[in-house]
Amino acid sequence: MSRPPPAAIVIGASAGAVQALLTILPALPASFPLPVLVVVHVPADRDNVLVPLLQAKCRLTVKEAEDKEPISAGVVYFAPSDYHLLVETDGGLALSTDEAVNYSRPAIDVLFESAADVYGASLIGVILTGANHDGARGLRAVCDAGGVAIVQDKAEAYATAMPAAARDACPAATTMTLDAIASYLASLGVA
């Protein structure tokens, strides 16, 4: 059984996220054909400083996701602090102020589960460094829907709890270093 071509990428990261994302996102070419949706845990009342930081280093457009915004290919969307980010059944983005999940809002699980629901086997889910267990259920949902599941190699992760928990929840996930993840994702842009 072969997989449909990928349609979207979801990435979750917590402690150590900035360094990890700085390895992956700037590697994506300007013509990158997929949307990238990212949840990073940031303190609830601090504005997202990640967006300008990454925008300065990336060839793709990097922005904070807006409620009911249509999803465009080649754009990196970040969940705003204090809001969950979801993929809607009509293929747009949605934000919510529902309760925190795994003590986190935004929560990686919420993004991954809603995205797995909409994209099914066309989704690529990536869990990077982090010191908690958010994202494990979400990556499991990506696997169950037939999508591609990737976790960062514990040997190099700044914090290992999150990739380890994701790996346990989803044994079929592929373990990769940041450089390998970067070149794998970048290769998706080459027909």
Place this chain on the structure above:
Amino acid sequence: MSDSIEDLEIQLLLEALHQRYHYDFRHYARASIKRRLAQARAQLGFPTISALQDRVLHDPNMLPRLLDFLTVQVSEMFRDPSYFRALRETVLPHLRTYPSLKVWIAGCSMGEEVYSLAILFREEGLYDRTIFYATDINPEALAAAEAGVYALDRIRKFTENHQKSGGKSSLSDYYTAAYGRAAFDKSLRSRVVFSDHSLVTDAVFAEMHLISCRNVMIYFDRPLQDRAIGLFRDSLTRKGFLGLGSKESLRFSAHAGAFVEFVEGEKIYQRRDP
């Protein structure tokens, strides 16, 4: 892709709620409804959404419990302090020119936003000329709003927000603490009318100078957002004000042209002259 049995069951449950109880969640943002129904199913102990539907159709006592899952009661006093600061510094000077005022807090949850506005208006000397309408669809939330009692451990955050919003008094002037709870002064609700009103199914009921509807429309799909915004437009007096949640905007709305952005970045809009 997502036309699973579960999606069908959700569709049928929402239809059943509408026909049996006139609660219309059919056009709420579906991804988040789906999450919350999955939680309801699991926590209320049903094997399937259909089993939950069967029960709620036959047992009206189940309705409030399900409503607690379907409506999200996350709030705080002076949530997003900069919004309240912008009201204080930029909107209230305009409102001050009217001899009497009407303010509508739509989707007031358990009242946190209502008491915030009441305190703001009192600090600015406008409370006594204002009538506040606080509406919601969740009867338990409305009852809690009317009671105005909050767990004491939430007060620290409320106080911090109040200060950041430019508060001119001390929050502790407005509540009495006992048994782990803070009860807000009833003089803060002497001019508040609490009532059941749905932005989905109900109509205009008064002419308002300010409508604050925060973090409610975020749960609606776009056509439903348009309905609610149309309702706000029709409820506002000439040059009346509309305040939304910090991640809500009129940008994607069919009625965007009826408003001008009044405080940039704070999602505070003013109705244009018709």
